[in-house]
Amino acid sequence: MTLRAACIAMMLCVPAWAHDFHAGIAEVSFNARTGSTEVVHTYMSHDVEALLSNLYQRQFDMGDPDDQAVFRTYLERQFWITGAGKRLPLHWLGMTADTENVTVYQEAPATPLAQASVIHNDVMSDFLADQVNTVNIKEGGATHTLTFDRAHPEQPIR
Numbered sequence: 496m497t498l499r500a501a502c503i504a505m506m507l508c509v510p511a512w513a514h515d516f517h518a519g520i521a522e523v524s525f526n527a528r529t530g531s532t533e534v535v536h537t538y539m540s541h542d543v544e545a546l547l548s549n550l551y552q553r554q555f556d557m558g559d560p561d562d563q564a565v566f567r568t569y570l571e572r573q574f575w576i577t578g579a580g581k582r583l584p585l586h587w588l589g590m591t592a593d594t595e596n597v598t599v600y601q602e603a604p605a606t607p608l609a610q611a612s613v614i615h616n617d618v619m620s621d622f623l624a625d626q627v628n629t630v631n632i633k634e635g636g637a638t639h640t641l642t643f644d645r646a647h648p649e650q651p652i653r
Contacts, residue, residue, distance in 0.1 A: 517542055517623040521616070523576070524633035525608035532608045534585065536570070536599040538619065543597045546622045557592035566590070570599060573618040576652075578610040608634050614641060617648035 521536045540557060547555040547565060555562045567587055576583045588600040603611075620626040620643070628643040632652060641650050 517619065517626040519616075519618055519626070519628040521574075521628065521630045522633065523608065523611075523614070523630060526602075529602075530605050530607070532576070532583065532603040532606050532611060534574075534576075534599075534601040534603075536574070536601075536618070538597045540592060540595055540597050542619060542623065546619055549622060557590075557597050563590050563592070566597070567599075570618060573616070573621070575615050576603065576611045577613045577615070578606075579612070583611060608632075611652050613649060613651055614643075615649045616643040617645070620645040620648065
């Protein structure tokens with residue numbers, strides 16, 4: 496086997512989702528116009544598809560509404576916001592997906608961000624040991640950032 500053929504064979508054996516980092520980012524903010532707290536999550540499409548394929552032993556297409564529903568169930572188990580000792584009602588508004596990113600939109604209707612006290616975020620960290628999730632919280636004209644990983648899935652907002 497030539498060196499070129501060996502290199503091509505090695506490249507074909509690497510999973511499509513393999514890369515050097517695994518990260519998600521979310522933004523939590525208050526929309527004064529609607530009176531709701533809004534959450535926008537963004538994850539790498541190939542990480543989401545690899546996670547779901549691992550959990551359910553089949554291929555997933557994030558453009559398919561049925562497959563989006565599976566990811567919705569997973570995300571709602573892994574991400575929540577609490578206030579006064581109970582979960583805020585995060586409603587699923589929708590999701591967009593392309594070859595690079597999966598973006599999820601949620602809101603806690605008629606709920607000021609001031610009512611939120613703790614965020615729990617272990618999205619994909621149960622699957623990827625090196626997953627790091629960043630949450631940017633926009634409140635009162637300022638933004639502060641929380642970082643979540645497998646060892647730190649829950650943190651106070653303030």
